[in-house]
Amino acid sequence: MSTSIATEAPVDSGVDTPVDTVQDRLSRAKTASRAVARLTSDDKHRALEAIAAAIETGAERIVAANALDIDRGRTDGIGDALIDRLRLDDRRVASLAAAVREVATLPDPVGQVVGGHRMPNGVALEQVRVPFGVVGAIYEARPNVTVDIAALALRSGNAVVLRGGSAARESNTVLVQIMRDALDDAGVDPEAIQTVDDFGRDGARALMHGRGFVDVLVPRGSAALIETVVTESTVPVIETGAGVVHIVLDESAPMDWARDIVVNAKVQRPSVCNAVETVLVLRQAAPQLIPVVASALQSEGVAIHGDDMVQGLVTQVIPATEEDWEAEYLSLDIAIKVVDTLDDALDHIRRYSTGHTESIITTDALNAERFLAEVDSAVVMVNASTRFTDGAEFGFGAEVGISTQKLHARGPMGLAELTSTKWLARGSGQTRG
Amino acid sequence: MSTSIATEAPVDSGVDTPVDTVQDRLSRAKTASRAVARLTSDDKHRALEAIAAAIETGAERIVAANALDIDRGRTDGIGDALIDRLRLDDRRVASLAAAVREVATLPDPVGQVVGGHRMPNGVALEQVRVPFGVVGAIYEARPNVTVDIAALALRSGNAVVLRGGSAARESNTVLVQIMRDALDDAGVDPEAIQTVDDFGRDGARALMHGRGFVDVLVPRGSAALIETVVTESTVPVIETGAGVVHIVLDESAPMDWARDIVVNAKVQRPSVCNAVETVLVLRQAAPQLIPVVASALQSEGVAIHGDDMVQGLVTQVIPATEEDWEAEYLSLDIAIKVVDTLDDALDHIRRYSTGHTESIITTDALNAERFLAEVDSAVVMVNASTRFTDGAEFGFGAEVGISTQKLHARGPMGLAELTSTKWLARGSGQTRG
Structure with a gap:
């Protein structure tokens, strides 16, 4: 257990992982992503059901943690509109669980054959949908995004690394812990859901520069947040949201x-x-x-x-x-x-x-x-x-976000937009003439 | 005609445009892109035929300009392999023209309906292929890329802004001028093909930070060049090429x-x-x-x-x-x-x-x-x-590049990968309940 890099040690590790660096977290997400990518649709359905049930069971803990965020928000004078977005009461916790169940029932995009043909020499080409791998999310004070993005990422076979706003940190810590425990109970590697909230700005920075560990980054929130992520990231970003x-x-x-x-x-x-x-x-x-x-x-x-x-x-x-x-x-x-x-x-x-x-x-x-x-x-x-x-x-069944960029996805995004494709080529000894 | 920003004035304006800033060029490309996006497939075919013919007619000029690059390269001691990539002789100029004609015959991806359905309330949704707008290209010493990328971008309804390696600058200047003149003769806005070569590093920088003007950037060349473009750009990049x-x-x-x-x-x-x-x-x-x-x-x-x-x-x-x-x-x-x-x-x-x-x-x-x-x-x-x-x-008929990223395109890219989509919604007064 290394604490040699003092500046990278977690400031408040509420999550039941050993003390580690932000890079360790990304690395564990990447490793977990390989197992998640191979889960069957049924496996993923079961994992999401387990998460929904755990959220319901954990409602009291969630609301209690949220109350700490609300109190701190009031002390900090963050305003009624933000307090309202931040708030998780029993009704909202129930609808969080319901949203996870809805995502669980969506058709699994992974494995869809989207194209293919036989080359003149007989090599069979097939283009299939595969998960991105690790989806990063940077968002603001809405704790529901923590659960939404994690559910959407898992349903599409991805691991997820979350970076929520500090205003919701108590709520997010408990939500992530509940979801990780539920994955563990369902026999899925809990490292598939990570938070880097406890690293403060270093967490966001690590996500934006996590080439080789983070396959795509989805910012959700204000125009300013999205602009920061788009201009700072070296990881590919799906730009969402701002609408004049x-x-x-x-x-x-x-x-x-x-x-x-x-x-x-x-x-x-x-x-x-x-x-x-x-x-x-x-x-x-x-x-x-x-x-x-x-x-x-x-x-x-x-x-x-x-x-x-x-x-x-x-x-x-x-x-x-x-x-x-x-x-x-x-x-x-x-x-x-x-x-x-x-x-x-x-x-x-x-x-x-x-x-x-x-x-x-x-x-x-x-x-x-x-x-x-x-x-x-x-x-x-x-x-x-x-x-x-x-x-x-638009009939996609879920709200991954609305892309305002032209690359990869444009307009409302369904689960398929959280996947990539790869080409499979099956031959019998063919060489190029 | 402003020369007030001395550092942005062209260092060697071989192109027949007024003295202008790199930002003017991007802006003119953006304006031209709107007209190019609306050209019919026949219009684009004619424009590319005009370019192919002009390259054939201009062979002597091209080879003469290229000789200057070769001489400078020899003086600078850039090595035989690079000299060979740089060289344009009569045979290679002929094959450049042939490549343009081949691109001209490819099916036009613009306007393809890729999806759609009717919403339960009767609004008709249609997802159609549209050009990106302005495609930026940053590449190294191969002057053939100048013509290849311009032809592919035009065929897919895009304007293009080129930034080639300084080793090929004389060749690129003449090639761009010939292509622009050919567009003009074919009744297409010549501003649809721009070079920023004469701005040196400022040209590359303007492309990489050209948000709002450059819709996608395609680097072609060494792993180091691609890495620089991917990490420096705030414009979306399609990462191509490096293959271990x-x-x-x-x-x-x-x-x-x-x-x-x-x-x-x-x-x-x-x-x-x-x-x-x-x-x-x-x-x-x-x-x-x-x-x-x-x-x-x-x-x-x-x-x-x-x-x-x-x-x-x-x-x-x-x-x-x-x-x-x-x-x-x-x-x-x-x-x-x-x-x-x-x-x-x-x-x-x-x-x-x-x-x-x-x-x-x-x-x-x-x-x-x-x-x-x-x-x-x-x-x-x-x-x-x-x-x-x-x-x-793979049967795509053209080599736009091979994407090694997971966003937008993965693997060999056809013309369709130089387009985006947009959703068209046709209603009759529907509002959301």
Whole structure:
């Protein structure tokens, strides 16, 4: 048991592993990943059932640990919204266990044959889905992510190394311990779930630079966190989340679709990435559409940030500045801007969109097709609410995240996006001529 | 025309663009990429035909520019192998043009519908292939890569920003100019092909940090170059190439397959990444197999680096050291090691493989399946030469590179791997309940 590298020793080892370095943890995850990759779908189902049951059994411990985080959060004055995200009560613990059971029932992507053919010389080629190996996750104060990511990683045959926010450290420590013990009971190497929370910033740094040990890194949280992970990591990253989402109201937009879709996209759940932040209205339709849409929004408690024309059409509008076009409010705020042409709308989107989701409300077929073709976002919609950009809505059964990058995965990610592929070639002595 | 940022001004602007900053170039590539993304397959075919014809017409200019690079290379003493890679004679220029014509005939991946379904509420979802946008390429002294990558990027609807090695700068300048002029003649925005060679290291740095302008970066060249690009880039990278490739000779390996496959994998083209570097022989079969395989290799001029047992079985063996197990020789050298068990072979591969290609020669079905399941490489083979890991051999028609990473693409890459996807959603007023 080495403690020679004092700066790498855990600051608060709540997990029942020997005192070790962060590198030891990554190394043990990598070793465990090889066994996890070979588990059958049934094995993984059983392991996840064991985790769900252990979470239920451990509810009291989890809530007690969470209370310590909540208390510390209150002392530190982290604000009600964050306290709410942090909180695990009996109901939320039950839904954590339910989420694990749901992941357990998802079809196993591992072993799927996604392609193949016989080469002219007779060598049989087969492209099959295989786990990445070790999935790293860096996220913020939501302890539910600890369980979600671990379950998704395991279901897709991966080991996982977790780095949650320090605000949730007591909760995460207990959740990881419960999940590891459950794996052990189910006959699966508990080293397949690791936390590096107790190494503080060194833990995050080790994940981001863990080439050879961490196969892919998934950041979950604020735009700032994601930006840090993307720019600092030498490990491949799947960029998720940030959504400065636009809806364009074309001249031909039916009044009721415009109103209902904008209100739904803003109000149904304002704190998530697929909620609309900016509405662009074609000038010719502005006098008819804006008062109706704005009044519907205001009656739902939405604060409108608008340009000069919007201010002239609606009362109680906050004058919009450059910052409003850049804002991912994640709140009951919305920016509304009048544009002269569809080209201007497309220009605005090119400049301010984060490439997540954009929708146009129109009955003009040419404008609809142009919008679909020219907007360079993960999901481009016509006449539908941006809230549909979601793994469950897309029928994937689980929410691994929504990729806003173009490599590997784009848009809502299912379990298959937590796997890679490899080529198998079976020959009988063939050589290349 | 701004020259205010002196350090960013081109050091030798051979390209017929105004004096500009490296950022201007990336920005113009991004703008051009939008038009290129919307070209039809026929448009792109015509543009590539124009490029091929212009390369043929410009052969004399190309060879003359190349002569300057060769002269400078000789003065700098860069060695015969590098001089040979650098050289463009009439025959090689003709084959450059032929390669462009071949790429022109490949099926266009853009617009392929790769998935989709109707949501329960009636929204029609469609996942379609779209170009990345701007593909960046950082590569070394081979001027043919300049043309290859530009053709592949264009065929898949992307703009391209090139950063070639300074040893080929005169050749690359003329090749880029010829391709840009050809695009212009074909009615395609010439800004779709950019070079940043004239910015020296600043050009490479701008590509690696070009988030928002460069959608994906493909390094081609030495392991050191690839490592630099992977660790320095904040832009997503497709890691290609390095191959410490293994062949395992199982106890049940037929003598002729073992001999023919090892010789083919080493000798047919030793300088490429899918050539074998290390042979692992099961101890029980070593006395029979090693003398035969070694003698066949030696008669082809291969130098054998072997462990103690190999030295005892074969003459003229160079004693192998740790460095030999790590070596990607890319030459007529091979390392041979005796292992006690298949487990030991798998351990050795886990430790030293770069995850490119490994093959086992065996008639034991259990060992074959175990090798296929447990070796974590892009291509895992049974009884076939590792030289088959190749885009053309796999039937992709073009060699974009061989990915050794697990994200996005793994193994030989076809044109489809130079595209992303996006989701199109067509509704009629649907909102989320």
